[in-house]
Amino acid sequence: MGIHKEAVIIDDLIQQIIEKKLLPGSKLPSENELAEKYDVPRITVRNALIKLEERSYIYSVQGKGRYLKDKSIPIQLSLTGKTSFTEKMKSMGHDLKTVTISCKKILFEPKIYDILQAKETDTVYQIGRLRIINGVPMAIHYSYVSEHRFPTIKQDSPTIHSMFDYYRQQGTERFSSRKTYLSITFPTLEEQHLLSCNSMVPLIILETDCVDQDSNSILEYTKILYRSDQFKYDITTDP
Amino acid sequence: MGIHKEAVIIDDLIQQIIEKKLLPGSKLPSENELAEKYDVPRITVRNALIKLEERSYIYSVQGKGRYLKDKSIPIQLSLTGKTSFTEKMKSMGHDLKTVTISCKKILFEPKIYDILQAKETDTVYQIGRLRIINGVPMAIHYSYVSEHRFPTIKQDSPTIHSMFDYYRQQGTERFSSRKTYLSITFPTLEEQHLLSCNSMVPLIILETDCVDQDSNSILEYTKILYRSDQFKYDITTDP
């Protein structure tokens, strides 16, 4: 029953934060005061406050109270445009690091194999990379590559810094993509660790493919998980 | 302390659901069984299960137990392309309804006024519309229009079905946009009611502007809130 009253309390507190009736660093009323104000049991107030804490609005100190965090304005990042992601980040004064975190064969998945035009007997590698901006992990980037298309991908992968550079070396001059899908998920434990965030941070999933524009052959299937709490993404489509 | 163990339980249960070790409709182990299995107090298991319920993985019946929902596959919707949103939906066999929910003056907001090139003394209207697909509320669409640019917007708004049609009537032939931003939020109480979803459903925010391509004058600022739990969005950029 308390679930709706909890939502009301959350909504009201967030509203107060937005309207700056509560200021960053300031102390919130105690659980008991709020319980009396909203005429609900303390546990309901508690659950509401814990949710606000998980959403990074507040933090708590046992014996003292709960305090408002100064919520950092999200950093704007550009995802579209002609130049490469690395170059765009550099030009905007951001420090971008990319760390390869994994390279492993995947089990047969119809969806991915279909996109890669791979047979069930083919081997497909998943190459995982972590994008770090100004020290903050920003995205997990998975590239799925068919060994049939790139026979030396396994031994090449440790030395690859940019997949685009790699494909260029392999003969591709112009890139293109057929489909791009947007969806949302919550991070698994592993993703929470990699992105150093908690389970309440929604992740933006971008799924796309990458094809050689001239030969029209598929290069890779890409799945990127962006964290949504620290960044705002510019997806302007230039004409 | 229990917050991390809670995350482990959530992760483990979701993993079991994905791997189909738990089947839709089947009963989960009781709170006490899970508490023993993970060696945690019952309250920790409880909190984990409540989160899973809020994320629509399961539902509970007092006295009986908790059961797995059959999670519906998200509907794919196309957001890009030359044709209008309405036409695209129709062509994909979806039934799209649009309901106007509000039309009101807004208080001065520098960001919006700046984009609309409006003076602080100008009046800006927010026109809110609800997009409903196959009976499921899908998005809240806010158009911000300057009265200075469209003096009769107030009396016209009730009869407007499509903003694009309206702008065409007002002389615009070709549309364009300058910037599009993507971010994520959780719904306010009002948004929860409009979209008939709970507070744990992330909303995708798309912010963009709409300009007359020939005169290069601003028509409106648009902010759309898409629910992310029922839909998957095709944002393919056609060449």
Added chain:
DNA sequence: CCATGGTAACTTGTTGCCAAGTTACCATGT
């Protein structure tokens, strides 16, 4: 006057117990 320690009144964090609902089973009476 000042330093120390104790106490009381607050805060958040934890836990265990009881209430409420469901099911299965069994004893009892017709």
Added chain:
DNA sequence: ACATGGTAACTTGGCAACAAGTTACCATGG
């Protein structure tokens, strides 16, 4: 044989009492 009702053992739901940490204040003793 069968219907009824009671009971016990489960389930989830709710809450009050307790634990732990912080602060402020005051009494006490040097």
